[in-house]
Amino acid sequence: MLTLHLNATDLSRTTVRSAPSVLIELAAAGQRLFQATVPEHLAQWRARTRAALRPAMRPYLDLCRLAWWLPDFVTPPGLGSDFRTSLDEVAATPVERLAAELRPRLDAGDLPARVGPLASGEAAARRELLAAMTAFHAVAVAPYWSTVGAAVQTDRAVRGHALVDAGIDRVLRDLSPHLSWRSAGSTYQLSYECAFGTELDVVPDGRGVTLVPAYFLPHPCVLDDPAGPLVLAYPIRPSRRELTTARPLADLLGRTRAAVLGVIADGPSTSQVARALGISVASASQHASTLRAAGLVTSHRNGVAVLHALTPLGAQLLRAGRVSPR
Template identity: 35%
Template sequence: MIQLRLSSAVLARMRFAYSPLAETAKSLYIVNSGNVHPLHRGWYERVRSDLPRVDGELLRAVVPPGGHIAEFLFVGATDTATTIEQQLQLVADWPLEHFVNELAQAWRAVGMSPAARRLVDRGADAPRMVADALEQYWHVAIAPYWPQLRAVLDADVAYRTRRLARGGIAELMLDLHPSIKMTEHAIRVASLTEGDVDGGGLTLVPCVFVWPHLWVELGLAGQPSLTYGARGIGDLWQDSVGADEEDPLAALLGRSRAEILVSLRLPRSTTDLARSLHLSAPTVSSHLAILRRSGLVTCWRHGRRVLYQRTSAAATIVAASGYGDEVAEPGPA
């Protein structure tokens, strides 16, 4: 059992963060284990042919199939603007003693592989080698899909924030993960390990590839984090249906606005939409303004980005047009 004690200032210090490195590590675990859940199969089929371009042997030494995942692969998620470059630099600078200990922990069940031993023998160069290999894998397997992944994370944070505002931390934690239990003064997580730390600086990290598991990181500096499965994964790898002249949604709204509305099952920015639909940003912005005035799209500011998502009314129209989407709960107004 891991217990995160809640101080009176927990709400002031608790925050959400994104971790590109956690997505990288957990997706790599899926690849190395060979056990790809159907919800992630669409992603795996997209990246499988490109995986030989990365240093698979070195990466298996760090993320062994079925083994423990080193804590330095969950480091540095501080807010929703965290970048992979920031996190990889922390990996490269990771203290060698901790690096070796965590690598040994990852292989404790079966004994360290020859590749892992060779990595340890590189001494102070090892963390930098790992950071370089992870960066290579990131560009092949995660970066091309980061806008879609981030849309899922944005939607999850919007949902969790509403729950927090409506019912406090107890409601926020209610459906975060089955292993989490709330008491009056602590968050308790069922775990094979034990820990008891101040949870006042808790960071909540939604993650696509960690699903259906929960990762608790107590942190070398005593700043704990919970990396949990984000909502909306089931929609993530669905291929969008192109609107054409026979498409009733395109006939109703026009081809471009129909494509935008179909794409907004998860929140996205103007830039994200322009990139994925091969339209100019001003064109997308103009269409979004019309959809918003028609009550089909809502928007809100998230940091420096403005996110758009279709409303419940729009989701009903999309589903009725044969796209098979469920009615989605809209984001903040």
């Protein structure tokens, strides 16, 4: 059991994020791949994602295999929704932190030995991790991001109405079936069963709590950044709708070209598009050229790299091509 011991100041500083955290969703998606079962609305998503896995994604998925643990450095405290910006936070992880978080799990045999170079902070291993996160994001999260964002915003709206109508006590009491809320006088406790079965007590001591609704997350998790509010990510209530992707756009442009258009939304270079989708640089360049000729993307040279961006027409087509939940 992990228990948050809150005081009145913590309650007054409790907020709910309005947008999903892309790296929390990415990590949770990775963990979902290794679960024995998943909710019905994620079954086809998992089948599609597993079919799209590539060896280059392994350096990241190695860190997601344990149901009860995930290194904190892959979900940094920025909690942003922009993948590129969030990835830069991971890239800036100090070597000392990599060792502190990974070495104990390696020594215990919980992680494969091939994680060792990353735990040592080797530059090549760090680059491989970032490339693996980019490639996995492209197949597991990016195509579904509009649906994920809409679901998280809906959950936040529900919490907002509860706060106005009944106060923070009701919000925390009804937050998730995984969480237990107790209040008695000036004592407040929010707790959940840990996957690793250890008794843990966490005291924010007036720093407040940031609640992060998460679509893929299988169970609540706490991220404790001493420099800011305590972060409690919690799974939103299961949807009855199958998680969908931009299928009409794939029918129109072709699966790979539609995927290239989706990746270009993040402003990558040609080589980054290739790595994200597991295709050759020549193929990525050809698809980008076709999209550019159709007026959907623009390209410009930055040193030796060619960077791509969506035009207003391309952005509109990408939005329209995303299937709304049924």
